[in-house]
Amino acid sequence: MKKKRNKRRNYYRLTLQWIIVALLGYMVVRLFVDATYKPDFEAYCPFGGMQALGSYLNANSLACTMSTTQIIMGILLAVGVLLVSKLFCSYICPIGTFTEWLGRIADKFKLRFTITGIADKLLRVLKYGLLFITFYFSVTSSELFCKQFDPYYAAFSGFGDDVTVLYAVIAIGVTVLGSFFIRQFWCKYLCPLGAATNIFAFAPVFVAITLIYWIAVSLIGWQIHWAWYLGAVCLAGLLIEVSRRQGLYFPFMKITRNSDICTNCKICDKACPHGIKISTEDTVKHIDCHLCVDCIVKCPEEGALTINRKPWRWLPAASVIALVAVGLLISAYWELPTIDIRWGSEEQYENAKEYQQAGLKNVKCFGSSKAFATQMQKVEGVLGVQTFVKEHRVKVFYNPEIIDEAGIREGIFNPVNWILSEPPDGLEELSIVEIGIDRFFDTKDAFLLSELLTQNPGVFGMETSFGEPVEAKIIYDPELADPDKLKTLIEQKSITYTSGDQTVKEKTSYQVAYINPEIDKIATHEYLQKAFNPYNRAFNDYDSYNEEQLRIYTLPFAEAMRQDKQRWFAFLMSHLSDNKNIVRMTVQWQDTAPVLQIYYVSEMVSPEEIHSMLVKPNLTVHYADGSSRDIANPYSFKAFDEYQEDKFWQESLNN
Numbered sequence: 001m002k003k004k005r006n007k008r009r010n011y012y013r014l015t016l017q018w019i020i021v022a023l024l025g026y027m028v029v030r031l032f033v034d035a036t037y038k039p040d041f042e043a044y045c046p047f048g049g050m051q052a053l054g055s056y057l058n059a060n061s062l063a064c065t066m067s068t069t070q071i072i073m074g075i076l077l078a079v080g081v082l083l084v085s086k087l088f089c090s091y092i093c094p095i096g097t098f099t100e101w102l103g104r105i106a107d108k109f110k111l112r113f114t115i116t117g118i119a120d121k122l123l124r125v126l127k128y129g130l131l132f133i134t135f136y137f138s139v140t141s142s143e144l145f146c147k148q149f150d151p152y153y154a155a156f157s158g159f160g161d162d163v164t165v166l167y168a169v170i171a172i173g174v175t176v177l178g179s180f181f182i183r184q185f186w187c188k189y190l191c192p193l194g195a196a197t198n199i200f201a202f203a204p205v206f207v208a209i210t211l212i213y214w215i216a217v218s219l220i221g222w223q224i225h226w227a228w229y230l231g232a233v234c235l236a237g238l239l240i241e242v243s244r245r246q247g248l249y250f251p252f253m254k255i256t257r258n259s260d261i262c263t264n265c266k267i268c269d270k271a272c273p274h275g276i277k278i279s280t281e282d283t284v285k286h287i288d289c290h291l292c293v294d295c296i297v298k299c300p301e302e303g304a305l306t307i308n309r310k311p312w313r314w315l316p317a318a319s320v321i322a323l324v325a326v327g328l329l330i331s332a333y334w335e336l337p338t339i340d341i342r343w344g345s346e347e348q349y350e351n352a353k354e355y356q357q358a359g360l361k362n363v364k365c366f367g368s369s370k371a372f373a374t375q376m377q378k379v380e381g382v383l384g385v386q387t388f389v390k391e392h393r394v395k396v397f398y399n400p401e402i403i404d405e406a407g408i409r410e411g412i413f414n415p416v417n418w419i420l421s422e423p424p425d426g427l428e429e430l431s432i433v434e435i436g437i438d439r440f441f442d443t444k445d446a447f448l449l450s451e452l453l454t455q456n457p458g459v460f461g462m463e464t465s466f467g468e469p470v471e472a473k474i475i476y477d478p479e480l481a482d483p484d485k486l487k488t489l490i491e492q493k494s495i496t497y498t499s500g501d502q503t504v505k506e507k508t509s510y511q512v513a514y515i516n517p518e519i520d521k522i523a524t525h526e527y528l529q530k531a532f533n534p535y536n537r538a539f540n541d542y543d544s545y546n547e548e549q550l551r552i553y554t555l556p557f558a559e560a561m562r563q564d565k566q567r568w569f570a571f572l573m574s575h576l577s578d579n580k581n582i583v584r585m586t587v588q589w590q591d592t593a594p595v596l597q598i599y600y601v602s603e604m605v606s607p608e609e610i611h612s613m614l615v616k617p618n619l620t621v622h623y624a625d626g627s628s629r630d631i632a633n634p635y636s637f638k639a640f641d642e643y644q645e646d647k648f649w650q651e652s653l654n655n
Contacts, residue, residue, distance in 0.1 A: 010297040012317035016091045024094060024156065034505075041156040042070070044327075046088060047146065047193040049074030051138040058226055062338040063142045065365045067390035069331040076323045081200040084319045085251045089187060089194060090273075090290030091320045095152050099179035099186050100273050106180045114183040114275040121242040123189040128238040131192040135230055142366040146192065151175045164629070183275050188288065198287055199237040201247035209233055246285040253291060253307055253315065255284040261304040268295035268305060278305070291316045337386035337395075339369045344383025344397065352383050353400045355408045358393040361444035362414075365389055372412075379403070379411035406468075413466040416446045418563035419531050420453060423460050423477070423524050430460060430527055431478045432520040436469040436513035437490060448508055450563065451497045452489050456481045461531055469513040475527060487512045525592055528561060532594060535560075535569045535587040542583040542599065550583070550599050553607045555614075555643060557596040559635055560587045568634045575619035581605040611640040 027039040042048050048063070049070030055063040056071075080087045089096050106112040115123065137145035147153050147162040154160075154168035171190075178185030187194050199206050213229040216222045240248070255278065268278040274288040278295050293313045296305045307315055344352065362368055369387040372394065376382045381402030386395040396408050403411075423430065440449065446464055449472070453459040458480025463473040474486055490512055496505045522530075559565045573585045576598065584599035598610055614637045618630040 008297050010292065010294050012314055013091055013292055013294070016317055016320060017097045020092055020094060021097065028156065039156075040065075041153060042144075042147075044073050044324075045070050046074040046077040047196065048144055050077075050196060051135060051144055051146070054135055054139045055142050056336060058139050059142065060340050061142050061366055061369075062336060062389075063138050063144050063366060065389055066144070067331070067338070067388070068335040069327070069390070071336060072327045072331045073324075076327045077197070078200045080319060080323050081197050082203060082250045082252070084253045084316055085289065085291030086194075086197045086201075087291070087316055087320050087323070089191075089197060090292040091317060093193075095175065095191070096187055099175065099184065102176065102179050103183060103273075112181055112183055115188075120188075124242055125238060126189050127191055127195040128234045130190065131195040132230060132234045134192050136227055139226070151186075164627070184273060184288070188274070195234070195237060198241055198247075199233060201250050201287060202237055202240050203250050204248045205236050205240065206233060209236060241287055245287050247287055251291070253312075255281075255289065255291065255293075255295060256306050256309050257282055257284075258304050258306070258309075261301050263301055263304075265300065267298050267300060271295045271298035335388050335390060338363075338366055338389045339373060340384075340386045341373045342384030342397070343377060344399070348383050348399055349397065351399070351401075352397045355396045355398060355405050356393065357396075357409070357412065358391055360392050360394060360412070360442050362442045363387050363389060363392050363394055375414075376411060379408070381407065382411065409468075410466045413441065413470075414443045414446075415463075415465050416443060416563075417461075417463040417531050417533075418446070418450060419461050419528065419561045420450055420563060421457075421460050422558065422561055423528075427477060427524055429521055430475050430524055432522060433474050433476070433483050433486065434516040434519050435472050435474060435483070435486065435490065436467065436515075437472055438469045438511040438513050439509050440464075440470045440472075445510075448495055448506060449490065449510065451495045452492055452508065452510075453486070455489055456485060459486070461527065463531070473519075475522070475531075483515045483517065487515060529589050529592075532561060532589050533566055534589065535566075535573075535585070537570070537573050537586075538584045538599075539573070539577045540580050540583045545583060545601065549601055549603070551602040553598045553600060553610050554590075555596045555637070557587060557594045560594040560596070565634060571619055571621050571631060572614075572635065574621045575616075576610075576613060577622065578620055579605060579609070579613065582610065608640055611637070611643075615639070 024041075027041065030037050031039055042065075048066050049072065052063040052066030053071045053074060055061060055066075062071075077088050103112050134146045137143075144162070148164040149167035149171045151168065151172045154163045154172060157163060159165055159168060175186045175190065178190075209229065209232050213224065213232075217224055257278065259282065262279070264279055266279045269275070271294045272278055272289075273292060273294065274286075274290075276284060276286045276289060278284055291307070293307070293316060296307070296313045299305045303311070307313065342349070360372075363372055366389075369389065372387060373385050376385050376396060381399045382396060383399060384397040388394070394412070396412075398408055437449070440446075446462075449464075450462060453462060453474065456476075458477040459474060460477070461475035463475075465471045465473075476486070490510050492508060494505055494507050496503060498504070560569075569585075569587060576582045576585055579600075581601040581604035582598060583601065584597075586597045586599075587594055588597060589595075600607075600610060614635070615633075617633055619633050620628055620630055622628045
């Protein structure tokens with residue numbers, strides 16, 4: 001009978017763990033079968049929410065694509081730690097579930113062991129160091145630094161753009177191998193969220209440090225950088241954990257042992273995922289206890305192990321469900337702005353009005369929100385903006401005596417003038433048609449429209465301008481396209497296109513409001529020159545050199561006519577800036593075609609060396625926060641010797 005009871009399973013916990021696994025599995029499978037589906041693997045991430053809240057308190061902006069949902073989940077995680085225990089770690093965290101199950105496999109081969117003593121204490125330092133680093137860089141950049149190395153995000157995003165591959169590979173390797181040989185290696189020693197939840201369990205110290213910092217900065221007026229506060233909190237958490245391994249009064253709920261019933265069989269010790277010696281405690285206060293209740297389920301003596309002397313083994317799972325439900329309910333009715341930037345005076349705001357617009361696909365993260373704010377600062381009469389990336393929504397505060405809502409919409413609108421493809425040789429003249437398009441607004445709409453139009457090989461360009469509806473001029477070859485065909489293309493309900501190595505399918509809902517028949521014709525070469533967007537950036541102390549010191553390496557650059565290639569100019573420039581003797585890059589129209597011009601210090605670098613950078617399979621791109629990343633080279637430059645007939649690079653700057 002006892003043997004049978006020992007095989008009982010913790011169905012409360014297992015059910016929640018398998019629900020999370022099933023949801024993630026659904027997202028992954030759907031990603032491969034539904035091209036329009038864009039999974040958000042961090043949509044409910046409490047740790048991301050904590051970082052976003054830190055960024056919001058410091059700079060009044062939310063980190064990256066974080067929204068109120070993640071912040072509420074982070075706050076409720078802390079509430080759960082105080083009232084019940086570290087429930088997220090035990091019942092929801094996919095890394096915790098995976099590493100625990102992996103460890104059980106290792107146990108079958110007797111390969112896993114538990115680190116104790118001084119080694120255990122020293123290794124616990126790591127997660128507090130990661131917590132400090134992660135929060136510091138997330139708050140200072142408003143980007144989630146943890147995404148660069150998080151094993152979960154790297155695996156499920158397929159090593160997406162935010163992932164630093166080297167960091168992530170190391171993290172995944174260490175997590176898998178460590179968890180296979182060492183009990184709960186990730187949770188105990190590496191997880192920054194584990195460090196954060198422990199700090200909440202040390203709430204009295206956390207609150208005391210927070211109050212001291214607030215008094216010093218807000219009341220006394222001392223200039224103390226917030227990083228010192230963060231460091232003090234992390235250090236205090238570390239010292240308490242390695243010295244006593246117990247929370248300070250929290251959480252309220254704890255495993256309790258009735259010594260009168262307990263037979264000291266030690267089954268509970270073996271059942272505990274963290275290897276806590278439950279059989280030696282009357283009340284389990286160990287900081288590693290997540291209240292998973294595996295020990296209660298496995299105990300052969302009914303009533304020997306309980307929660308606060310009560311048979312509430314269902315309580316942790318029920319608390320998880322309740323906290324998640326509360327979080328979803330709150331976030332459904334309340335949202336913090338990703339940015340809240342005001343540049344108008346208090347007097348101006350007394351009579352200000354508010355304009356809201358949703359559906360702006362370009363407002364999708366902190367960076368695009370800042371770009372939107374910069375754009376609106378140039379609009380006379382606008383006093384401030386808020387963005388809400390979850391709904392792609394913005395609020396614009398404005399002076400009604402200077403600008404009206406139509407003017408706001410025009411200020412938000414971004415016109416484009418794009419060459420979609422190069423007309424074939426011999427086509428000397430192109431036709432232009434003007435089409436009014438409803439349900440069209442931002443540059444993402446323009447991008448999708450361009451993808452729709454390029455399905456017809458006779459369409460070569462498009463130009464949009466503000467209007468209600470938006471006015472679009474389509475440049476085309478009348479032998480291959482006509483207004484009716486263009487209308488059919490524009491009103492398609494979806495478009496499939498490639499982005500990198502992925503195939504993406506997106507829904508579209510544009511409606512053609514009117515079509516002005518052929519309004520003009522234009523010579524092909526004249527159109528290409530008119531639509532071309534030049535590029536000019538100086539770097540590496542360009543102004544410190546005189547004309548005699550510099551030369552220009554010039555190459556034909558036909559790809560520069562294409563809109564999808566123009567957006568990579570800045571990346572190519574960043575890559576070239578790696579060589580300190582390259583000081584400027586321009587893309588200009590010369591005679592009948594665009595050319596790439598690279599300014600360099602003639603005595604320090606050769607054209608051959610410059611060209612070797614252009615033909616590399618990857619471009620090394622540098623970012624404002626000091627990080628760098630390799631991306632696939634989007635350009636197809638020929639070998640150096642194939643350009644030798646063009647001697648532009650031999651000319652000095654002043655020639």
